[in-house]
Amino acid sequence: MTERVVVYGRTGCHLCDDAKASLERLGVAYTEVDVDTDPELTAEYGDLVPVITVDGKEHGYWRVDEARLIKELGGAPR
Numbered sequence: 001m002t003e004r005v006v007v008y009g010r011t012g013c014h015l016c017d018d019a020k021a022s023l024e025r026l027g028v029a030y031t032e033v034d035v036d037t038d039p040e041l042t043a044e045y046g047d048l049v050p051v052i053t054v055d056g057k058e059h060g061y062w063r064v065d066e067a068r069l070i071k072e073l074g075g076a077p078r
Contacts, residue, residue, distance in 0.1 A: 005030040009050040016050040022064040
């Protein structure tokens with residue numbers, strides 16, 4: 001089953017680590033994709049990482065808007 005939330009990031013990215021920590025604190029399951037493993041993803045996301053998507057749509061980049069994310073997910077995660 002594919003996770004609803006995907007974090008597109010890269011190794012050594014402190015903002016990526018912050019975004020993942022926010023998701024973990026909220027109890028939100030996510031899939032992580034390293035953009036540097038795919039030239040197309042690197043070209044698409046470049047310096048915007050982390051990019052967070054919900055159900056395939058861009059939620060945002062650089063930081064997680066926790067209140068908006070919970071709203072997009074339909075309420076508090078279990």
